[in-house]
Amino acid sequence: MLSAAEQSDAPLRLAMRAVxxxxxxxxxxxxxxxxxxxxxxxxQLGVPESERDDLFQEACLRIFRAAASYDSGRPFMPWAFTxxxxxxxxxHRARRPTxxxxxxxxxxxxxxxxxxxxxxxxxxxxxxxxxxxxYELLWLRYGEDLEPAEIAAVTRRTSVHVRVLLHRARxxxxxxxxxxxEAQRLxxx
Amino acid sequence: MKHASHIDxxxxxxxxKNAPPPGRPDTRRVARACDAVxxxxxxxxxxxxxxxxVRPLLRLAAGLAVAAGIALLYPRxxxxxxxxxxxxxxxxxxxxxxxxxxxxxxxxxxxxxxTESANLVADLTTLTAVxxxxxxxxxx
Numbered sequence: 001m002l003s004a005a006e007q008s009d010a011p012l013r014l015a016m017r018a019v020x021x022x023x024x025x026x027x028x029x030x031x032x033x034x035x036x037x038x039x040x041x042x043x044q045l046g047v048p049e050s051e052r053d054d055l056f057q058e059a060c061l062r063i064f065r066a067a068a069s070y071d072s073g074r075p076f077m078p079w080a081f082t083x084x085x086x087x088x089x090x091x092h093r094a095r096r097p098t099x100x101x102x103x104x105x106x107x108x109x110x111x112x113x114x115x116x117x118x119x120x121x122x123x124x125x126x127x128x129x130x131x132x133x134x135y136e137l138l139w140l141r142y143g144e145d146l147e148p149a150e151i152a153a154v155t156r157r158t159s160v161h162v163r164v165l166l167h168r169a170r171x172x173x174x175x176x177x178x179x180x181x182e183a184q185r186l187x188x189x
Numbered sequence: 190m191k192h193a194s195h196i197d198x199x200x201x202x203x204x205x206k207n208a209p210p211p212g213r214p215d216t217r218r219v220a221r222a223c224d225a226v227x228x229x230x231x232x233x234x235x236x237x238x239x240x241x242x243v244r245p246l247l248r249l250a251a252g253l254a255v256a257a258g259i260a261l262l263y264p265r266x267x268x269x270x271x272x273x274x275x276x277x278x279x280x281x282x283x284x285x286x287x288x289x290x291x292x293x294x295x296x297x298x299x300x301x302x303x304t305e306s307a308n309l310v311a312d313l314t315t316l317t318a319v320x321x322x323x324x325x326x327x328x329x
Contacts, residue, residue, distance in 0.1 A: 027226050031219045036211035053218055060222040064229070122207045142204035163328050174200045 012076040020067040030080075031060055037077065037144070038084050044123070044139050046132070047088060055091055059084040078150040081140070085154055122177075129176040134169035141166055 012033055018026035038059055042052045062083050070079055123143070127135050140151045148166065152159040 024227055028219065028223050031222045031226075032214045035214035035219050035222075039215075040209065040211045053221075056218060057222050057225055061225055061229070064226045122203050123209070126204070138204060142201065143208040160328070167327050170198060170200050174198075177200070 009076050013072040016067055016070050016076060017072045019064065020070065024064075027060075027064055030063065034060065034063070034080055034084075038080075041081065041084060041139075041144065042088060044127075044143060045088060045136055047091070051091065055084075055087055059087045062087060075150065077144075078146055078154055081144065081146070082154045125177070125180070126173050130169055130172060134165065134172065137162065137165050138169050138173070 012030055015026045015029040019030065035056065038056050039052055042055055043049070047055060059080075063080055066083065070076070123139075126138060130138070137151060137155070140146045140154060141148070146154070148162045149159045151157075151166075152162045155162065157165075
């Protein structure tokens, strides 16, 4: 029996099969399904809003070109995330933001103050406290609801490695949350 | 994605609960992407990727290479030669030194080996239990 996620994936697999057989119009279904997911992914992984449209378009072009290599027996979204993630990594590499040393002291710290951790801001808190790769794994697992095996395929790691990294990231976040809670409690006194 | 996961960790619960939902598709952006895809030249349209055939072809080539190697390297004389009957050397005729037989008695050797074996089994059991405990603590 197929899960809900796989059932929602089924039209996309059919559309990709049609695209692979040359029906370009079928790609609209794929693009419509990808748009909100990829825009959210790019936003969460540090792509500024002004760049997301270009990255989305580039990801769509790559997915279209690679349609023939997509195995429709496998879930579509993790495969699309893999392509989109590579596009995003290329963009990050090409960009390499730098700050001149003289101005470096004036760059404001990204970390929120310990007391600023409200429960609804937990993702912003995690982004500020964890490394980029830890945050990415947490996002793919709990934001995009991917299984560790799917995350492993997206990030080119083994499934066990992903589980271990997720465990460490959760532990680091829990420790940071506890520390922030303690600091808030002490400041409140 | 495939199984409904049971979440015990409060951090997991917090993260899942507060994940921002995806928005609605932006029709203009989708249209732009579809236009870009439609403008791709014919040659860039999806075709069956050659990468799909690389692995089976490599396997076939490797199989053929092994078969050809065996056919070439297997000497003809060996193929036609009659198998020789295997004869065991007469070990029973070799005399065991009397002194050696005295201090390496079969009972002594059996007891020592049995003790070593029991110790090894106990160590392995302990090691497996500890490893399982640690691994499951991380993974689940």
